[in-house]
Amino acid sequence: MKRRNFIQQTAATGAFIGLGGLNISLTENPKKHITILHTNDVHSHIEPFGPNDPRNANMGGVARRATLIQQIRNENPNTLLLDAGDIFQGTPYFNFYGGELEFKLMSKLKYDAATIGNHDFDNGLSGLLAQMPHAEFDFITSNYDFSNTILEGHTSPYKIYIRDGVKIGVFGLGVELEGLVTKKLYKETQYLDPVETATEMTRILKQEQKCDIVICLSHLGYEYKTENKISDVVLATKTKDIDLIIGGHTHTFLDKPSILNNLDGKKVMVNQVGCYGINLGRIDFFLDSDKKLNGSGVSINV
Amino acid sequence: MSYRFLYVLFLLTSLWACKNSIHTTSIKGDIIPIDKTINGDPEIIAYIQPYALHLNQTLDSVIAYNPNNLSKKDGKLNTALGNLMADLVMVQANPIFKSRTGNSIDIVLLNQGGIRSGIGKGPVTSRTGFELMPFENEIIVVELSGKKIQEMLTYLEVAKTAHPISGMQIRVDSNFKLKNAMIGGKILDINRSYFVATSDYLQQGGDNMNFFKEPLHIYELDYKLRNAIIDHFMKVDTLKTSTDNRFIQIP
Ligand SMILES: [Zn+2]
Numbered sequence: 352m353k354r355r356n357f358i359q360q361t362a363a364t365g366a367f368i369g370l371g372g373l374n375i376s377l378t379e380n381p382k383k384h385i386t387i388l389h390t391n392d393v394h395s396h397i398e399p400f401g402p403n404d405p406r407n408a409n410m411g412g413v414a415r416r417a418t419l420i421q422q423i424r425n426e427n428p429n430t431l432l433l434d435a436g437d438i439f440q441g442t443p444y445f446n447f448y449g450g451e452l453e454f455k456l457m458s459k460l461k462y463d464a465a466t467i468g469n470h471d472f473d474n475g476l477s478g479l480l481a482q483m484p485h486a487e488f489d490f491i492t493s494n495y496d497f498s499n500t501i502l503e504g505h506t507s508p509y510k511i512y513i514r515d516g517v518k519i520g521v522f523g524l525g526v527e528l529e530g531l532v533t534k535k536l537y538k539e540t541q542y543l544d545p546v547e548t549a550t551e552m553t554r555i556l557k558q559e560q561k562c563d564i565v566i567c568l569s570h571l572g573y574e575y576k577t578e579n580k581i582s583d584v585v586l587a588t589k590t591k592d593i594d595l596i597i598g599g600h601t602h603t604f605l606d607k608p609s610i611l612n613n614l615d616g617k618k619v620m621v622n623q624v625g626c627y628g629i630n631l632g633r634i635d636f637f638l639d640s641d642k643k644l645n646g647s648g649v650s651i652n653v
Numbered sequence: 654m655s656y657r658f659l660y661v662l663f664l665l666t667s668l669w670a671c672k673n674s675i676h677t678t679s680i681k682g683d684i685i686p687i688d689k690t691i692n693g694d695p696e697i698i699a700y701i702q703p704y705a706l707h708l709n710q711t712l713d714s715v716i717a718y719n720p721n722n723l724s725k726k727d728g729k730l731n732t733a734l735g736n737l738m739a740d741l742v743m744v745q746a747n748p749i750f751k752s753r754t755g756n757s758i759d760i761v762l763l764n765q766g767g768i769r770s771g772i773g774k775g776p777v778t779s780r781t782g783f784e785l786m787p788f789e790n791e792i793i794v795v796e797l798s799g800k801k802i803q804e805m806l807t808y809l810e811v812a813k814t815a816h817p818i819s820g821m822q823i824r825v826d827s828n829f830k831l832k833n834a835m836i837g838g839k840i841l842d843i844n845r846s847y848f849v850a851t852s853d854y855l856q857q858g859g860d861n862m863n864f865f866k867e868p869l870h871i872y873e874l875d876y877k878l879r880n881a882i883i884d885h886f887m888k889v890d891t892l893k894t895s896t897d898n899r900f901i902q903i904p
Contacts, residue, residue, distance in 0.1 A: 397701055397704075397705075398701070398705065399689070399693075409688060409689045410686065410687060410688055411687050412687065412693060413697055413701070414693030414695075414697040414698045414701070415687050415688075415689075415691040415692070415693045415694075416687055417693070417694035417696075417697045418691050418692055418693060418694045419685065419687060419691055421694065440787070440788065440789070441787060442783075442787075443708055443712055443780070443783045444704065444708065446783060446879075447704075447707070447708050447711070448704065452701070455700075456697065456700070456701070459696075459697060459700065460697075473788070473789045474789065516675070517675060530857060530858050530859075533791075533853045533854070533857060534857070535853075535873075563675045563676070563677070564677065594677065594680070595680075605684065606684075607682065607683075607684065608682035608683075620680060622682055622684070624684050628687060629686065629687060630684050630685060630686050630687060631684075631685045631687055632682075632683070632684055632685075633682070633683040633684075633685055634680065634681070634682045634683070635680065635681040635682075636677050636679075636680055637677070637678050637679045637680070637681075638675050638676060638677050638678060639675070639676060639678045640675050649677050649678060649679060649680060650678070650679040650680075651679070651680045651681075651682070652679065652680070652681040652682070653681070653682040653683075
């Protein structure tokens with residue numbers, strides 16, 4: 352895979368410089384290292400695909416994912432493990448056990464948080480609520496207002512995780528449910544505007560809570576042909592203070608994470624790892640604790 | 654006690670001291686394939702095993718026999734597989750609908766995209782039902798005006814796709830323009846209403862079937878499409894279906 356290097360400039364200095372093929376890091380001595388691991392749209396794929404699968408032969412499997420995650424944690428214990436939704440639906444494991452095994456395994460793999468995808472409503476709000484006791488991780492969603500539903504109090508609009516003294520703020524965005532999910536399943540869940548919600552969440556996480564890293568766990572979808580339809584790509588350009596958007600929903604297999612410009616002209620990384628647990632996303636943040644925040648760039652290697 | 658307090662305090666102050674001074678200097682992004690070079694964690698494999706065992710025993714019991722390979726692609730405007738699906742919905746759902754409302758289903762309309770796999774020649778198991786219909790969609794019946802049925806026909810004319818239908822016969826010309834449509838053997842009567850069985854997904858505008866959106870009535874059957882498929886396979890012993898003249902193009 353080709354590696355590209357981007358130097359992120361501050362808004363004042365204008366355009367970024369892309370150095371194709373080169374690999375320049377501005378850090379001499381990175382003092383902190385945070386690893387973000389992520390999945391999306393696993394869709395109840397517990398076992399690996401069989402050898403005869405036409406598209407994904409011998410790929411995936413939760414047990415293999417567990418091994419890989421443990422290897423990475425051994426290498427860097429300051430790791431966060433996240434899922435961008437659509438945990439449910441896609442194999443008979445869901446139809447038989449209602450998502451119990453999915454949540455139990457994610458807990459065994461020590462997931463920190465997940466956001467809620469449209470298919471996570473497939474057994475209704477009550478079906479999701481019934482499985483939540485099996486989940487030893489947080490459900491983060493900022494733009495689904497569950498206040499008139501039985502899920503009230505079972506999800507958080509954002510969470511802050513501290514790893515090696517680094518404050519990592521995570522918020523979640525879900526896709527519009529109307530026309531996608533039967534109303535009977537999501538009932539009185541209110542869908543709030545993703546850009547407005549993200550603006551509010553980043554204000555809280557960056558300005559108020561002074562998070563060092565802000566991550567959006569999104570189930571909006573990577574990109575749409577229909578103009579103006581909200582997606583991760585649109586969200587990245589219409590917001591600021593998000594460092595990383597971890598996406599889902601469109602089952603997009605990117606060759607490498609995308610880099611986009613936000614409202615302030617700063618770089619935002621957007622990643623999505625396809626579906627069915629075929630890939631694991633890994634984003635490494637190297638942080639320094641001196642004060643030369645302004646004027647210096649962030650080098651992004653993908 | 655005091656040590657712990659001191660430690661917490663240290664943690665807090667060190668965090669405070671770091672505020673506004675920690676910053677990202679570089680970010681590296683990767684996508685790692687999970688393939689067979691990675692050995693599965695034995696503890697996780699053992700944990701999954703009893704769930705897998707129970708599931709496979711249930712799924713792999715043979716419930717019917719299929720004499721021919723069936724694919725949703727093997728026909729132009731109607732296919733053997735699509736006809737099987739639409740007909741089985743009619744057969745399975747109509748008695749429930751009739752017992753609840755006293756009325757009969759006139760038409761079944763599903764979508765071709767909703768058939769998620771083919772059925773191979775040979776033994777048919779419950780797993781086949783899950784493969785055909787992995788989602789939780791339910792069968793619902795809507796009462797549509799004759800005008801909405803006309804919109805449905807226009808939709809089918811434009812789609813030129815073998816969307817599964819039952820109870821209806823449609824003829825289009827070489828330009829896919831509607832020549833005539835028969836419902837229950839009679840010409841469409843614009844002044845009456847019809848009972849159409851479909852999935853909740855399509856009723857809510859899935860596949861742009863907007864004519865379903867504001868029906869005169871909606872009747873929920875609390876019957877999953879997949880359960881109807883499996884129930885039907887259990888009943889029939891051998892699958893019998895073929896392409897026919899329910900939706901055809903004639904010059
Ligand atoms: Zn999905």
